[in-house]
Amino acid sequence: MIYLKLLWSFFQIGLFSIGGGYAAMPLIQNQVVDVHAWLSMSQFADIMTIAEMTPGPIAINSATFVGIRVGGIPGAIVATLGCVLPSCVIVMILAYVYYRFKGLSIIQGVLYGLRPAVVAMIASAGLSLLILSFYGSRDLPADLSGINLISVAIFAVGLFILRRWKVGPIYVMMGAGIAGVILYHIV
Amino acid sequence: MNPNHNKYLTLFLSTFQLSAFTFGGGFVIVPLMRKKFVEKLGWIGEQEMLDLTAIAQSSPGAIAVNASILVGYRIAGIPGALLTVLGTVLPPLIIISVISMFYAAFRDNTIVNMAMNGMLAGVAAVICDVVLTLGKGILQLRRLLPILILLTSFAAVRFFQVNIILIILVCGLLGALDAVHRNRSEQGER
Numbered sequence: 004m005i006y007l008k009l010l011w012s013f014f015q016i017g018l019f020s021i022g023g024g025y026a027a028m029p030l031i032q033n034q035v036v037d038v039h040a041w042l043s044m045s046q047f048a049d050i051m052t053i054a055e056m057t058p059g060p061i062a063i064n065s066a067t068f069v070g071i072r073v074g075g076i077p078g079a080i081v082a083t084l085g086c087v088l089p090s091c092v093i094v095m096i097l098a099y100v101y102y103r104f105k106g107l108s109i110i111q112g113v114l115y116g117l118r119p120a121v122v123a124m125i126a127s128a129g130l131s132l133l134i135l136s137f138y139g140s141r142d143l144p145a146d147l148s149g150i151n152l153i154s155v156a157i158f159a160v161g162l163f164i165l166r167r168w169k170v171g172p173i174y175v176m177m178g179a180g181i182a183g184v185i186l187y188h189i190v
Numbered sequence: 191m192n193p194n195h196n197k198y199l200t201l202f203l204s205t206f207q208l209s210a211f212t213f214g215g216g217f218v219i220v221p222l223m224r225k226k227f228v229e230k231l232g233w234i235g236e237q238e239m240l241d242l243t244a245i246a247q248s249s250p251g252a253i254a255v256n257a258s259i260l261v262g263y264r265i266a267g268i269p270g271a272l273l274t275v276l277g278t279v280l281p282p283l284i285i286i287s288v289i290s291m292f293y294a295a296f297r298d299n300t301i302v303n304m305a306m307n308g309m310l311a312g313v314a315a316v317i318c319d320v321v322l323t324l325g326k327g328i329l330q331l332r333r334l335l336p337i338l339i340l341l342t343s344f345a346a347v348r349f350f351q352v353n354i355i356l357i358i359l360v361c362g363l364l365g366a367l368d369a370v371h372r373n374r375s376e377q378g379e380r
Contacts, residue, residue, distance in 0.1 A: 017251045019358050025320055027252070029347070033354050049297070052309045053289060055316065058213050059282025060252030067286035076287065083283055087275055090251030094259045095271070097245050108373065109366050114248050116365015119336040120357055122324045123343035129317035130348070136310045154311040161315030172316040173213045176309050183308015184301055 005074050006081045012039060013066045013085035018093075020062060021114070022121045027062040029124040032131070035065070041073050044141040048132055055176050062086050133158070153186045200231070201270055205258045205277030210285075212254075219254040220246065223261060233265050254278055335368055 012034045020027035028051065035041050042050065054064040063083055070082030097110070131141060136154045138144055160182075161175045204226050212219045220243050227234045234242070242264065246256035255278055262274030289296075296302050328336050339361050346352040 015355065019250060019355050020252075021250045021358070022247070025317060028317075029354055048310050048313070049293075049306060052306060052313050053286070055313050056309070057282065057285050057289070058210055059285065060254050062252050063255070063279055063282045064286050067283050068290050071287055071290045079283060079287055083279055087251065087255050087279060090249060090255050091259055091271065091275065094245065094249045094251075094256045095263060095268075097249055098242075098260055098263065101241065101245055108369055110248055112366045112369020112372075113362040114365065115336070116339060116361045116363070116368060117358060118324075119328045119340035120343040120361035122321060122328060123340050124347050124354060124357070125317065125324070126321045126344055127348045129314065129321055132310065132317065133314040136307075136314050151307075154307065157308050157311035158315050158318075161312050162318055165315060165319040166322070171213070172319075175316060176312045179312025179315070180305035180309045183306070183311070184304045187304040187307065 006078065008039065009070055009073060009078055009082045010085040013062075013070075013082045014088055016062055016066075017086040018089035021117055025061065025125045025129075026121045027060075027065070029128040031062065031065045032128050035069050041069050044131070044135055045139075048135050051132065052176075055172060153183070153190060156186070157182050197266060198270070198273055201262055201266060202273045202277045204231075205262070205274045206280060209254065209258075209278045210281035220257050223257055227261055227265075234261065238264075335364070339364065 016027055016030045016034055020030050032047055036044055036047050050065050050068045051061070053068070054061045057064060063086060066082035066086045067079045070079035072078075074081065134143055135141055136158065137150050139151065157179050161179055164170060164178075165172070165175055208219055208222055208226065212222060224239050224243075228236055228239050242260040243257065246253050246260055249256045255275060258274040258278040259271045262270035262272070264270075266273070297306070325340070328340055331337075343357050343361065346357055347354060
């Protein structure tokens with residue numbers, strides 16, 4: 004049952020992505036690329052790119068994209084439902100606990116332990132995207148000289164601008180897209 | 191018009207609008223929600239919104255979804271929460287559905303392909319920036335445990351392909367034990 008698989012997969016993504024933003028990315032990569040092979044690594048990179056350029060949470064964007072590819076519109080709805088279901092239940096329980104006991108020291112402790120792990124996993128998933136961008140494959144090739152210098156240049160300039168001036172990611176993304184079109188035309 | 195219907199409609203339309211036009215994820219949408227529900231509508235108190243934000247950030251799932259559940263629940267109970275979730279989820283559902291229909295044709299276009307390749311390098315830069323900022327925050331805690339967790343988790347996921355969910359469970363447990371331990375030693379000092 005493809006719908007059940009989608010539901011269960013995105014339920015796990017929704018349940019274990021704690022900390023918002025990019026925390027869902029390594030889980031999505033794991034479920035969608037590694038476990039179920041619903042997307043190739045470069046399709047996964049595409050959806051991360053599209054998610055960055057469109058409004059809405061990464062997890063919901065990915066759920067819709069994967070759901071449609073695997074099971075059409077019903078697939079998209081089921082995957083999105085799976086994604087928000089854990090939030091609905093847990094957020095309401097936490098809100099109840101919070102108003103009742105006015106303190107969440109154990110939960111804050113759990114978060115304290117989780118945060119560095121989440122950073123590490125985002126770093127690892129980000130590294131996979133970086134290698135894909137530089138070499139066109141998911142793992143480092145034996146011969147490192149085949150590096151895509153245009154990608155390296157866009158990455159370096161983009162990172163510099165982000166660190167130096169703290170601009171919004173959407174501007175860097177648009178700039179990177181325009182730079183890609185111009186540079187690949189010239190070269 | 192029935193004031194209750196009006197409230198539900200406002201909840202749905204507000205979250206739909208916020209979700210449809212907010213780029214940049216949970217950390218951008220929550221301040222905008224505060225503006226709407228605290229400042230403009232006056233439905234939620236200032237301090238309470240801060241508390242709700244903390245809960246949204248510490249719960250699993252997307253922060254924008256969590257925050258909208260809390261706001262909806264606070265104002266109109268479970269039906270309110272369902273409406274705000276729907277309002278938050280519908281825009282990305284519609285936008286990505288439309289994009290994915292054109293995706294195949296889109297991807298074979300040379301210009302689009304060039305732009306996507308450029309943007310992939312851009313995404314890598316954005317994620318690298320996020321990791322540097324978050325990693326700096328971890329180092330600034332100046333405690334051994336978070337740094338150890340950071341390094342060990344990275345090695346585990348990168349080089350040993352350890353299951354991500356297992357890592358999350360173990361690190362969450364470590365954090366909880368650490369909190370209990372610190373609470374005890376603080377009480378011991380008193």
